Amino acid sequence: MDNFAHLFQGFAIAFTPVNLLTALVGAFMGIVVGAMPGIGSLAGCSLLLPLTFHMDPTAGIIMLAGVYYGNMYGGAFSAILLNIPGDAPAVMTAIDGYAMTKRRKAGKALFAANLASFIGGTIGILILTGLAPTLAALGLKFGPAEMVSLLLLAFTSIGWMMGDDPKYGLISTFLGAMLALIGMDPVNGQIRFTGGNINLYSGLTFIPIVIGMFGFSQVIEMVTNRMSFHFLGGEKLSIKGSLLNREEVKGILPNALRSGVLGCFVGILPGAGATIASFISYMTGKRVSKKGEQFGEGVVEGIACSEAANNAAAAGAFAPLLSLGLPGSGTAAVLLGGLMMWGLQPGPRLFTEQADFCWSLIASMYIGNIICILIAIAVIPFLTKILKVPAGIMAPIIMTLCVVGSYAANNNIFDVYVMIAAGFIGYFLNKNKYPIAPLLLAFVLTGTLEKNFSQAFKINGGSPSIFFTKPISLGLLIFMVLFITVPMVMKKVKASKNTGDQPG
């Protein structure tokens, strides 16, 4: 109850005209920057941090928080309309979102993304309001062994479930892991698989690979298969036409609620973040949702899982940041830098010593979330106008965005080379039925997995028993085994039943 009394006080501060305006500006800039390929929330917050230098700390963090979750909304736009995820968490949104665009349902896809983002964001903020310090402490229970088990679960689940045959997904997963192993080994500092190329010492960058595999391969597809892209000319563009019907809202709600809770929890874990949250939630949705089997073909439920999770994770990342001073993601680290720049020391005492600051920030997140959805819905008709542009004009525009976006990730021309290679490989893998998402997930997770493997072994004197003696880790491993074996057993049982039913 105490938390809610503080929250109301926070609302009083957040509702001041200056703070409302900064939340509005932050949310708007976040949406715009999020929709730009290559400029993710990390780059977005870093680029816009200097704008807040001369602001009052409360207004400053409100603006940055607005940029952060505005980014999560914006990332979905280019993913749905152009198949270029604005940032990494939107990768899973692109799968169903773009498939819906191809079926002339871009407006509905955008609406579903916005609604799910709003629900996910609200769940994340509610959890943050009620349980921030408790959850942050729970997040700390996730040591290296637990993280290894969680990451292995994520690895296997997505590899196992994407593609016509699990082998496709698993090969894609390990190709992604191997790409991630290029560069400096995060454990011992050894340089691996670089062939002496100095640009590879710090490893391949994620953004150019995503842009290449989704965006550039899309351009190749447009050129080689021009006829199938005539859909780009015919979408009805109105808010009314984009509204979701009752059936669709019913499909979105359970998925968004579940993914919101899951996403918030993953967001709290150190080093996990919105990308992993959206991957895990999408795969969970594919397994438990009524329309799980249609995920990937363009269903609003798939978009809901991914979008609700990444918005909830963005809110969840604030729990360890504010109550423990631990950033859960790269973007949270930039926010931490901002807090310290304003002379605030995040940690257990921040909620007591700077209560006004903390609670006005949390209150502003409620307001910002509402502002975000209003802006996002208002721009749908303008955004869907993109679909009226003929495919012949779209191809060079997307190509330009691919080049500029991949360069902007690190300001390095080498990333453009990577994007081009990734685009061609992505196109080739697609043609051979290999799904791209497991490759990307493995690419993101491998470095963290390797670091946590090393730490877990070190803690336990080199013995792997740590993975089986810690309850959370063991539970996750059991879940992973069930995740793989249960569908196989069910399939066999079903097959033997069908054989038994057939008349001899």
Place this chain on the structure above:
Amino acid sequence: MTYIVEIFSIAAGAFYIYMGAAKYGWWKGISISGGFMPIVCGALLVLFSVLMLITKVKTGQKAEKIDPKALIPVGAMVLILLFNCLLGLVGACIAVAFLWLKLIEKYSWGKSTFVSVVLFICVYGIFRMWLNVPFPTGLIGSFI
């Protein structure tokens, strides 16, 4: 072409196993060394690729043919990289976009120019002027 991904994966996996074992090492003291993950990932990749290969051979699956037109966008990208030295990255992108519209899509001079100019204003305005991305300017840019 049908088995190219599997054959490449087996070769890459074997290379990772070899490098992991011979160069980076599997274990160091009480924890993993730089070769641990390459060996594990390489071995699993080889395993699943072999299984995939067997499945494909057994079922007689054929891969979709790769259209030679796929090389057009790749060629355009190479052109952007070449023009980059002269025009800078944004200039190169716009020049190639213009050429694409004019030569491949056969749009009129006016329409091609209009789209290219709008694209330039949007890209330069957002990425260079607002977000301060320091794009390479090329030879011409350095003179200006």
